[in-house]
Amino acid sequence: xxxxxxxxxxxxxxxxxxxxxxxxxxxxxxxxxxxxxxxxxxxxxxxxxxxxxxxxxxxxxxxxxxxxxxxxxxxxxxxxxxxxxxxxxxxxxxxxxxxxxxxxxxxxxxxxxxxxxxxxxxxxxxxxxxxxxxxxxxxxxxxxxxxxxxxxxxxxxxxxxxxxxxxxxxxxxxxxxxxxxxxxxxxx
Numbered sequence: 373x374x375x376x377x378x379x380x381x382x383x384x385x386x387x388x389x390x391x392x393x394x395x396x397x398x399x400x401x402x403x404x405x406x407x408x409x410x411x412x413x414x415x416x417x418x419x420x421x422x423x424x425x426x427x428x429x430x431x432x433x434x435x436x437x438x439x440x441x442x443x444x445x446x447x448x449x450x451x452x453x454x455x456x457x458x459x460x461x462x463x464x465x466x467x468x469x470x471x472x473x474x475x476x477x478x479x480x481x482x483x484x485x486x487x488x489x490x491x492x493x494x495x496x497x498x499x500x501x502x503x504x505x506x507x508x509x510x511x512x513x514x515x516x517x518x519x520x521x522x523x524x525x526x527x528x529x530x531x532x533x534x535x536x537x538x539x540x541x542x543x544x545x546x547x548x549x550x551x552x553x554x555x556x557x558x559x560x
Contacts, residue, residue: 396447398450399536462560491551508536
């Protein structure tokens with residue numbers, strides 16, 4: 373599914389409804405980092421990269437979540453996992469002792485902060501239901517997110533999947549609206 377294409381998102385939700393009638397786990401994992409390769413004349417942020425990043429990383433998460441929520445409500449214990457990043461933690465962005473402090477990727481960082489905020493808002497909206505939503509940071513994963521950096525990333529996709537699986541299988545008593553990495557809670 374193309375998360376930036378409303379017809380694609382609607383078609384995917386309709387197909388899921390036809391095939392299964394419900395959805396137990398939604399993992400919002402689509403993400404891009406075009407500013408890693410952005411060139412051009414800008415002082416702080418490439419506006420085109422900002423727009424493209426938000427289209428996928430934020431609006432895509434919102435659109436997919438909105439269209440799949442009716443199917444999640446049909447689940448006995450639906451889970452929503454929003455793949456975020458500690459780079460979206462305002463605490464880490466402002467903390468000089470954080471390994472992410474030197475990073476200045478305003479489009480990506482703002483998009484992941486927005487995903488974190490949506491996670492909190494959605495958890496409030498879903499309070500009193502069986503659904504739980506969690507933001508997770510899988511770490512720097514060996515993917516093509518940042519061109520040319522796959523080999524430098526310390527985390528394999530299999531290792532990164534551990535935190536996604538943990539959030540997707542939260543027990544009934546676990547809190548909703550949290551931000552986790554493999555070591556535990558991440559400050560917002």
